[in-house]
Amino acid sequence: MEIPKSIVENIYESALRIRTIEDGISSIYHLREMRTPTHLYTGQEAIAAGACQALETKDLVYSYYRSHGWYLAKGGNLNRMMAELFGKATGCSKGFGGSMHLIDLEAGFTGTSAIVAGAIPHAVGGAFTFQYRKTQNVVLSCFGDGATEEGLFQESLMFASLRKIPVIFLCENNGLATNTWIKDRQPNVPIYKRAEGLGVRSEIVDGNDGLAVYAAVKKAVDLAREGAGPSFIECTTYRLLEHCGPNRDTALGARTDAEVDEWKFNNDPVKRLEKHVSPEFKARVLEKAKKDFDMAVEQARKDPFPTSLIPEGLPCQL
Amino acid sequence: MPVMKFSEAIRDAYFETMRAHPEVFMIGVGIIDPKAVFNTLNGLREEFGDMRFVEGPLAEQMLTGFSFAAATLGLRPVLIHHRIDFLPLTMDQIVSHCSKWTYMFGNQQKVPIVIRGIVGRGWGNGPQHTQSMQGTMSHFPGLKVVVPTNAADAKGLMISSILDNDPVIFVEHRWFHEDTGEVPEGLYRVPIGKARIATSGKDLTLVAIGPMVQEAILAAETLTKSGKSVEVIDLRTIRPIDYETVLDSVKKTGHLIVADSDWGQCGVASAVISHVTQNAFEALKKAPCAITWPEHPAPASYGIEPTYYPMAKNIVTQCLKTLDHSTDHATHQTEKPVYGPF
Numbered sequence: 001m002e003i004p005k006s007i008v009e010n011i012y013e014s015a016l017r018i019r020t021i022e023d024g025i026s027s028i029y030h031l032r033e034m035r036t037p038t039h040l041y042t043g044q045e046a047i048a049a050g051a052c053q054a055l056e057t058k059d060l061v062y063s064y065y066r067s068h069g070w071y072l073a074k075g076g077n078l079n080r081m082m083a084e085l086f087g088k089a090t091g092c093s094k095g096f097g098g099s100m101h102l103i104d105l106e107a108g109f110t111g112t113s114a115i116v117a118g119a120i121p122h123a124v125g126g127a128f129t130f131q132y133r134k135t136q137n138v139v140l141s142c143f144g145d146g147a148t149e150e151g152l153f154q155e156s157l158m159f160a161s162l163r164k165i166p167v168i169f170l171c172e173n174n175g176l177a178t179n180t181w182i183k184d185r186q187p188n189v190p191i192y193k194r195a196e197g198l199g200v201r202s203e204i205v206d207g208n209d210g211l212a213v214y215a216a217v218k219k220a221v222d223l224a225r226e227g228a229g230p231s232f233i234e235c236t237t238y239r240l241l242e243h244c245g246p247n248r249d250t251a252l253g254a255r256t257d258a259e260v261d262e263w264k265f266n267n268d269p270v271k272r273l274e275k276h277v278s279p280e281f282k283a284r285v286l287e288k289a290k291k292d293f294d295m296a297v298e299q300a301r302k303d304p305f306p307t308s309l310i311p312e313g314l315p316c317q318l
Numbered sequence: 319m320p321v322m323k324f325s326e327a328i329r330d331a332y333f334e335t336m337r338a339h340p341e342v343f344m345i346g347v348g349i350i351d352p353k354a355v356f357n358t359l360n361g362l363r364e365e366f367g368d369m370r371f372v373e374g375p376l377a378e379q380m381l382t383g384f385s386f387a388a389a390t391l392g393l394r395p396v397l398i399h400h401r402i403d404f405l406p407l408t409m410d411q412i413v414s415h416c417s418k419w420t421y422m423f424g425n426q427q428k429v430p431i432v433i434r435g436i437v438g439r440g441w442g443n444g445p446q447h448t449q450s451m452q453g454t455m456s457h458f459p460g461l462k463v464v465v466p467t468n469a470a471d472a473k474g475l476m477i478s479s480i481l482d483n484d485p486v487i488f489v490e491h492r493w494f495h496e497d498t499g500e501v502p503e504g505l506y507r508v509p510i511g512k513a514r515i516a517t518s519g520k521d522l523t524l525v526a527i528g529p530m531v532q533e534a535i536l537a538a539e540t541l542t543k544s545g546k547s548v549e550v551i552d553l554r555t556i557r558p559i560d561y562e563t564v565l566d567s568v569k570k571t572g573h574l575i576v577a578d579s580d581w582g583q584c585g586v587a588s589a590v591i592s593h594v595t596q597n598a599f600e601a602l603k604k605a606p607c608a609i610t611w612p613e614h615p616a617p618a619s620y621g622i623e624p625t626y627y628p629m630a631k632n633i634v635t636q637c638l639k640t641l642d643h644s645t646d647h648a649t650h651q652t653e654k655p656v657y658g659p660f
Contacts, residue, residue, distance in 0.1 A: 062387075094424025103423045110390070111423045115414050121383030122415075128384065129391040132343070132369055155380035162375065311425040 001215040007053055011210045012273040013285045014049035018069045019270045020289035021078065025068075025085070026246035028297065034085040036098035041069030043240035046269030047172050048073035050213030051140060054221050060108050060139045062123035065100040067112045070142060076104035082296040088303040095306040117143060117150035120169070124160045127167040127224075138166040138224040140217070146177035148191050154198060157232065161199035164229035168220040169195065171232070172207060174239040179254040195232035207235025208269040211276070238263040319502060325495040327469040328358040331476035332396070334505050336366055339394060342480055345372040345385055346398030355398055356436070356495055378404050382411035382433070386485075389431040390419060394480055402435025402451045402489065416485040417460030428483040432476075437491045439529070439579075442623070445615035450528065453578070453585035455487045456557040462510055463557040465489045467531040469499035471554060474508025482510060491579070493529045513560035515567075519549035522637055523567040525590055527553050528579035530609070530628070537633035546641055556586045564590060565598050572603035573640050577633055582610035604640050609633060 022040045029038065041048070044066075052061065052073035063070040071081055077092065084091030085099050093101050093111075100114040110126065113119040123141030130137045147153055148171060160167050171191055175182045196202040201223070205212045213235055220231035240260060242249035250257045274282060322330065336342045344362060346355075350373045354360045363371040374381040378399065385395035399405060405412070412433065419429050438447040456463045462484050466472040472494070479486035516531060517538045526534035531552045538548040549567050553559065568574050574594055576587040587608035594606060609628050616626050638645045 091424075093422065093426075096424045097422050101422050103426060105426065110387075111419065111427065113415065115410055118383065118410060118415060121380040121411070122387035122390075124380070125384035125387030126391060129388045129393055132388070132393060151377075152380055152383065155375070155377035156384075159375055159377065159380060159384065311421060313425045314420065 001218070003211055003214060007214065008211065008276045009281060011046075011049045011053050011214055012277050012281075014052065014073045015045040015210055015270045015273055016282070016285050017289040018045045018049065018072050020286060021072065021293050022068060024290070024293040024297070026241070029246040033301065034099075035087065036085055036100070037065075037244050038085065038099045038246070039066035039244050040241050040246060041066055043263065043269065044172055044174060044207065044237045045069055046210035046273065047170070047207045047213050047235045047237060048142075050210040051142070051170060051217040053214050054218040055108070055140060056137070057108050059137050059221070060110050060126050062110050062119045062126060062139060062141045063112045064116070064119060064143055064147070065112060065114045066144070067102050068099070071102045071104060071109050074104070074109040075107035076102065076109045077107070078292055079296045079299055080104070082300040083303050086300040086303070087305060088300055089306040090300075090303040094311055096311055117147035117152040119143070120147065120152050120156040123167050123169075124156050124165055127160070127165045128163070130166060136225050138168065138221055140168045140170060142170045142172060144177070145171060145173040145175065145182055145191060146185070147171070148194070149185060157195055157198040157200050157230070160230040164227065166224035166227070167230045168217060168224060169200070169230060169232045170217070171234045172237055173234055174237045176239055176243070176254070178243040179249065179252055181254070190234070192232060192234040200230050200232045202232040202234070204234040204236065207237035208267050208272060210269060210273045237269070238267070240264055319500040321498055322469055322501050323495065324469045324472050324497045324499070325356050325358050327473040327501045328476055328490070329360060330501065331473040331480070332359070332362055335477055335480045336362065336370065338505060339481070341392060342394040342396065343370040343372060344396050344398065345374055345381060347374050347376050347378065347381070348400060349373055349398055355400060356492065378407045379411055382408040383415065385431055386411055386416050386419075386429060389429045389485075390427040394430045396432045396434060396480060399433070399435045401438050401447050403438070403446050403449050405433070405435050405451050405455070412461070412485070413458055417458045420484070421460060429485045430483045431485045432479045432488055433485065434488040434490060437489065437493070437528075439491065439493055439616070439627070442618040442620055444618035448616040450489065450580040452489045452528065452556055453580045455489070456586055456589075457584070460485070461557060462486045462555065463489065464510060464555050465491070465528045466554065467491075467494060467528060467552055469497060470501045470506075471508050471514070473501050474506050475510065475554065477505055478507045478510050481507070486510070489528065491528050508554070511555045511558045511560055513563040514552040514554055515549065515563070516552045517548065517550040519547035519571065521547045521571055522549070522573040522575065522641060523551065523564065523571045524548050524633065524637065525551045525553055525564055525574070525576045527556060527577070527586055530577035530579050533628070533630040533633055534577055536630035537637065540630065540634050541637055544638065544643060546637065546643065548637060553586070559586070559590065559593070561593050561597070564594060568594050568598050569601045572601055574602065574606035575609060575633070575636055575640060576606070577609040577628065580610060581613060582608050583613065585610060607636055607640060609636060
């Protein structure tokens with residue numbers, strides 16, 4: 001697939017912007033201003049960046065607790081995300097959700113769940129709603145390799161397949177569920193093969209190649225819009241940081257520094273995209289992302305906390 | 319006013335709301351079965367088609383998450399379970415998603431879903447097909463739970479549940495399906511959160527839930543023969559509970575008995591007694607009392623099942639004890655006909 005230059009630049013910009021913002025969060029996390037379980041996306045940026053470029057604003061993304069990258073890639077508001085991490089009333093969830101529960105409906109980013117696989121059926125129901133209303137929009141459901149072990153995964157794919165629901169299932173296979181390797185959790189049957197067994201068109205791509213992810217998602221989106229039903233895309237990738245928090249986890253012993261370094265220096269998804277853009281473009285994106293992040297943090301620090309235990313408009317007795 | 323069965327009233331509620339509101343749809347396992355979920359769905363598929371009458375695979379958890387998401391985007395799903403005992407399969411979606419979503423995102427999305435579960439008591443349904451689940455479901459902030467006990471309330475509460483913007487658990491006792499009553503026409507609504515005074519009285523407040531309402535009414539009739547006037551309150555909604563009606567009654571009578579068709583521990587009866595004790599202790603002349611199921615599962619054999627469920631006679635005995643009256647007359651018992659086979 002020949003990908004237009006403007007889209008390649010958008011994918012790179014999105015990936016670098018996510019990396020810069022997540023690095024920014026990591027650098028100030030120790031200050032204890034953000035007190036919320038923060039699952040960083042570092043190392044997996046090419047997936048959200050590539051996938052979201054294949055979607056329109058009104059298409060919906062159903063993500064999960066490691067959602068900063070998806071939120072930003074879909075066009076979620078940065079200031080409101082940072083305010084949410086700071087627990088402020090100006091946050092995207094008004095301070096009631098935290099890092100694991102981001103939402104930006106205007107950008108087509110629905111609320112995320114902290115329950116593994118919990119949102120996979122939501123994506124199918126959301127896409128059914130598009131069918132019900134006879135719109136051409138589609139839904140992208142993303143989740144990790146661990147989520148495919150839950151019963152909800154197979155239940156959701158089966159039903160989407162049965163009713164030809166316009167949903168794209170995207171599995172980010174980083175091999176780890178918290179600190180447990182996939183070989184200790186799943187039999188040696190590739191995830192995309194299991195999806196295929198449920199009647200869903202399936203493929204596997206290198207998730208650290210943003211352009212390959214874009215191409216696979218674009219094809220799946222086009223098919224879903226035509227009424228051809230769901231697709232499943234397995235994106236192989238690697239999580240560079242700990243399950244939750246800004247540090248490396250090699251001290252725990254599940255993996256070595258040498259292994260993490262190999263991915264960090266020889267298979268970095270952001271660096272792999274860099275060769276497709278000019279140095280000037282890179283400099284511009286980097287500068288803007290840093291500036292936007294600094295301003296968002298400055299604003300979040302000034303913003304007020306919520307003043308009530310109950311969100312505005314809800315009855316006190318739920 | 320037309321007279322119809324409880325089950326027909328449910329069906330009537332569906333026709334009325336589906337015709338008036340294009341965002342309402344039915345979904346569930348086995349809803350296209352010719353038996354039409356105890357004849358409550360006849361004709362809906364033919365009139366509204368497969369997009370608004372969605373047969374699901376045997377995947378209740380997924381169907382709950384699926385329906386939940388449709389609700390957050392403005393549709394109004396009614397998710398139907400032939401047996402409420404299948405709700406525990408779906409607890410994650412109900413408890414961690416449906417009940418929390420509106421709060422968790424600062425009131426940006428509503429969740430207008432109805433989850434209708436049918437209690438299968440009777441005909442030897444045994445431990446796994448007779449649970450009420452109502453006390454469990456009423457534990458969670460963010461959910462509403464209703465338990466209708468007559469045909470008019472079945473229709474009115476179903477319509478209110480479908481048009482409500484919060485998730486509602488609709489606990490439906492098969493025990494009532496054949497009962498008939500007058501049912502108002504049109505989009506008749508019974509407010510959620512409002513109890514019904516089934517029988518007025520001045521000596522004792524008898525709060526009842528589900529099938530215990532019918533037993534309580536029978537008990538109250540029997541007690542008039544002993545010169546005792548009992549006020550029966552059909553709670554109808556068990557989250558939120560209409561404590562105002564209960565407190566007003568207890569302040570008048572000074573005596574409280576709560577009869578629930580569920581287990582006692584951490585249940586609705588405990589909640590009502592706790593609330594009254596904390597808020598109207600001075601009005602109570604005697605310690606309140608709960609009448610609930612024995613703390614073990616229900617047996618299958620019809621040789622012993624009738625002794626499992628508390629009946630009108632048990633209520634009469636307890637009322638007379640509470641009122642310091644001889645229990646010699648506590649022998650009246652009217653058995654409800656046994657329906658079946660199922």
